[in-house]
Amino acid sequence: MNRRPVFLMSVLAFxxxxxxxxxLSMIVFSFNNARLATVWGGFSTKWxxxxxxxxxxxxxxxxxxxxxxxxxxxxxxxxxxxxxxxxRFKRFRGRTFFSGLVTxxxxxxxxxxxxxxxxxxxxxxxxxxAAFGWxxxxxxxxxxxxxxxxxxxxxxxxxxxxxxxxDIAVEEAAMDLGSRPWQVMKDITxxxxxxxxxxxxxxxxxxxxxxVVITSFxxxxxxxxxxxxxxxxxKLGVTPDINALATITVCVVGLGVIxxxxxxxxxxxxxxxxxxxxxxxxx
Amino acid sequence: xxxxxxxxxxxxxxxxxxxxxxxxxxxxxxxxFRAVENVSLEIRKGEIFALxxxxxxxxxxxxRMLAGFEDPTKGRIFIDGQxxxxxxxxxxxxNMMFQSYALFPHMSVEKNVGYGLKHERMSDAExxxxxxxxxxxxxxxxxxxxxxxxxxxxxxxRVALARALARQPKLLLLDEPLAALDKKLREHTQFELxxxxxxxxxxxxxxxxxxEEAMIxxxxxxxxxKGEVRQVGSPTxxxxxxxxxxxxxxxxxxxxxxxxxxxxxxxxxxxEVPSFGGxxxxxxxxxxxxxxxxxxxxxxEKLAISRERPAAGNAVRGVVxxxxxxxxxxxxxxxxxxxAVLSAHSANARxxxxxxxxxxxxxxxxxxxxxxxxxxxxx
Ligand SMILES: Nc1ncnc2c1ncn2[C@@H]1O[C@H](COP(=O)(O)OP(=O)(O)OP(=O)(O)O)[C@@H](O)[C@H]1O
Ligand SMILES: [Mg+2]
Numbered sequence: 001m002n003r004r005p006v007f008l009m010s011v012l013a014f015x016x017x018x019x020x021x022x023x024l025s026m027i028v029f030s031f032n033n034a035r036l037a038t039v040w041g042g043f044s045t046k047w048x049x050x051x052x053x054x055x056x057x058x059x060x061x062x063x064x065x066x067x068x069x070x071x072x073x074x075x076x077x078x079x080x081x082x083x084x085x086x087x088r089f090k091r092f093r094g095r096t097f098f099s100g101l102v103t104x105x106x107x108x109x110x111x112x113x114x115x116x117x118x119x120x121x122x123x124x125x126x127x128x129x130a131a132f133g134w135x136x137x138x139x140x141x142x143x144x145x146x147x148x149x150x151x152x153x154x155x156x157x158x159x160x161x162x163x164x165x166x167d168i169a170v171e172e173a174a175m176d177l178g179s180r181p182w183q184v185m186k187d188i189t190x191x192x193x194x195x196x197x198x199x200x201x202x203x204x205x206x207x208x209x210x211x212v213v214i215t216s217f218x219x220x221x222x223x224x225x226x227x228x229x230x231x232x233x234x235k236l237g238v239t240p241d242i243n244a245l246a247t248i249t250v251c252v253v254g255l256g257v258i259x260x261x262x263x264x265x266x267x268x269x270x271x272x273x274x275x276x277x278x279x280x281x282x283x
Numbered sequence: 284x285x286x287x288x289x290x291x292x293x294x295x296x297x298x299x300x301x302x303x304x305x306x307x308x309x310x311x312x313x314x315x316f317r318a319v320e321n322v323s324l325e326i327r328k329g330e331i332f333a334l335x336x337x338x339x340x341x342x343x344x345x346x347r348m349l350a351g352f353e354d355p356t357k358g359r360i361f362i363d364g365q366x367x368x369x370x371x372x373x374x375x376x377x378n379m380m381f382q383s384y385a386l387f388p389h390m391s392v393e394k395n396v397g398y399g400l401k402h403e404r405m406s407d408a409e410x411x412x413x414x415x416x417x418x419x420x421x422x423x424x425x426x427x428x429x430x431x432x433x434x435x436x437x438x439x440x441r442v443a444l445a446r447a448l449a450r451q452p453k454l455l456l457l458d459e460p461l462a463a464l465d466k467k468l469r470e471h472t473q474f475e476l477x478x479x480x481x482x483x484x485x486x487x488x489x490x491x492x493x494x495e496e497a498m499i500x501x502x503x504x505x506x507x508x509k510g511e512v513r514q515v516g517s518p519t520x521x522x523x524x525x526x527x528x529x530x531x532x533x534x535x536x537x538x539x540x541x542x543x544x545x546x547x548x549x550x551x552x553x554x555e556v557p558s559f560g561g562x563x564x565x566x567x568x569x570x571x572x573x574x575x576x577x578x579x580x581x582x583x584e585k586l587a588i589s590r591e592r593p594a595a596g597n598a599v600r601g602v603v604x605x606x607x608x609x610x611x612x613x614x615x616x617x618x619x620x621x622x623a624v625l626s627a628h629s630a631n632a633r634x635x636x637x638x639x640x641x642x643x644x645x646x647x648x649x650x651x652x653x654x655x656x657x658x659x660x661x662x
Pocket of ligand 2: 342343344382458
């Protein structure tokens with residue numbers, strides 16, 4: 001009787017270990033005093049100091065943050081609108097097609113998305129050059145656009161599922177009390193889904209911040225984001241400063257995910273409480 | 284004997300000059316499904332009108348068309364003489380109290396109640412006064428700053444009512460307003476609702492599937508079945524003078540028997556009732572002809588039970604097959620020689636020990652009813 005839980009627990013522990021020990025060891029070794037990344041030589045924060053005096057790293061970090069902020073914000077605005085349209089306007093022409101379009105990137109291999117986006121950008125830039133003689137280069141703009149299209153999907157899915165659970169009668173009640181559709185949106189719908197919007201934004205931000213595949217397809221000369229920089233440095237061997245850089249990235253991304261999770265689960269718990277009380281009132 | 288009973292149910296609605304709400308041949312189809320079928324109703328100013336019917340008979344759909352959330356497939360709705368066709372929900376002089384209450388979860392009780400006033404032309408002070416007044420009306424002043432999830436179900440129901448009343452609508456629609464409350468609170472709130480309606484003079488349309496609630500609350504009611512209105516009238520009219528089998532069977536309990544008209548003389552008709560084993564006298568309804576097949580219906584409380592054959596009235600003989608004691612009254616099931624079983628209710632007006640009661644199992648009894656208590660149903 002007691003065997004199974006023990007077995008299950010050890011599998012679980014092993015799974016977790018497999019997942020998190022590498023990350024932990026990376027964090028530990030980022031404080032290593034030795035030059036070799038795999039031999040412990042005492043505690044030190046010198047790699048962090050080195051990192052913050054490295055212009056190349058700082059520039060890449062700044063570019064990554066700018067791209068993440070912009071793409072997360074635009075993706076959240078567009079994704080919220082798409083989510084509302086899909087969840088609330090039951091019948092419009094091409095609804096199924098549209099919802100398929102929005103969710104396709106979720107299951108599309110990233111490489112495919114990357115290649116197709118790249119081909120698209122090349123086409124556009126050729127066109128611009130032919131039409132206006134305007135020479136364009138891939139960089140901040142193209143990466144940002146690619147990230148928007150990708151993270152849009154996640155935001156849409158979050159908003160859509162949140163709205164599907166929400167009581168549509170609440171919106172009808174607002175309209176019944178004299179509010180026009182846009183006022184209902186502003187007073188009722190948006191406040192109710194605001195936790196989902198916030199967590200959608202955080203998710204989009206973290207997705208953009210650590211993306212390598214799509215970024216490497218859509219970047220151009222001189223535009224190196226942090227993950228790309230790490231990637232190219234690792235090719236020359238893992239050094240402690242990369243550990244330090246990766247540790248910082250993990251912290252930022254982890255923080256984003258944790259905040260998103262806390263915000264959503266808190267909203268959910270409150271909703272559950274509401275449902276429970278309504279249920280109790282029913283008895 | 285109730286010689287004063289009217290010969291025909293009174294139908295004042297037809298004589299009413301200008302009804303406040305006129306529903307004119309309204310139908311609503313979802314695809315090919317007929318949720319509401321050719322409903323015509325006239326509702327007077329200041330009355331409580333109940334829509335009663337079983338689950339899925341189209342009550343909510345009809346209410347949603349009045350509120351402007353659904354467009355009728357056919358027909359038109361007039362409120363205060365104004366055609367509502369094409370008027371959106373936010374422009375109608377109508378407010379609705381939702382079955383689920385639909386309170387705004389992110390707003391306090393006070394903000395919920397005041398929400399509709401945002402669109403009214405009034406000063407902030409007036410707005411505040413109105414909210415205070417509404418909260419006093421529903422006795423929730425001390426909960427003004429709570430959120431909906433911090434108050435009880437009954438309190439939420441009153442917030443929903445206050446919110447719907449705050450804009451002083453001409454018409455208030457209430458969809459199963461008391462369904463979520465327990466029995467005690469429901470009874471209490473029924474009277475509160477009537478009191479509030481009386482104070483504000485608002486016209487109420489109340490949807491309910493609870494017949495007792497409809498009877499207690501309403502001035503008049505419509506009984507619906509499968510999207511159609513089967514009868515409109517005051518609770519007394521509906522209960523005592525049902526015009527068809529559905530309504531008679533839906534409200535309260537009743538005994539049905541197949542019958543054939545034998546003869547008609549003035550106010551009364553003689554009908555042959557095979558399962559009762561003979562002729563019965565009943566109050567005639569218009570348009571009867573000898574030989575016509577119809578249904579005779581008698582409510583259980585109109586059947587008097589006795590050991591001896593009564594001197595006058597219709598009498599049927601049978602054997603008590605079951606007795607149910609409910610305290611204030613008892614239910615007797617009486618089997619007739621034809622095999623039919625009639626239910627008779629009799630009030631336990633006297634305190635009696637079991638042995639002293641009128642009848643018990645296997646006793647031979649007479650069931651007697653007045654001609655005015657017998658209902659002839661042709662529909
Ligand atoms: N949007 C819709 N699409 C299709 N069918 C619908 C729609 N709304 C209601 N119906 C159908 O119309 C019928 C009437 O529904 P309605 O909600 O008016 O019933 P009701 O009388 O209020 O029932 P209840 O007492 O259970 O609330 C039901 O059979 C329902 O399934
Ligand atoms: Mg309903």
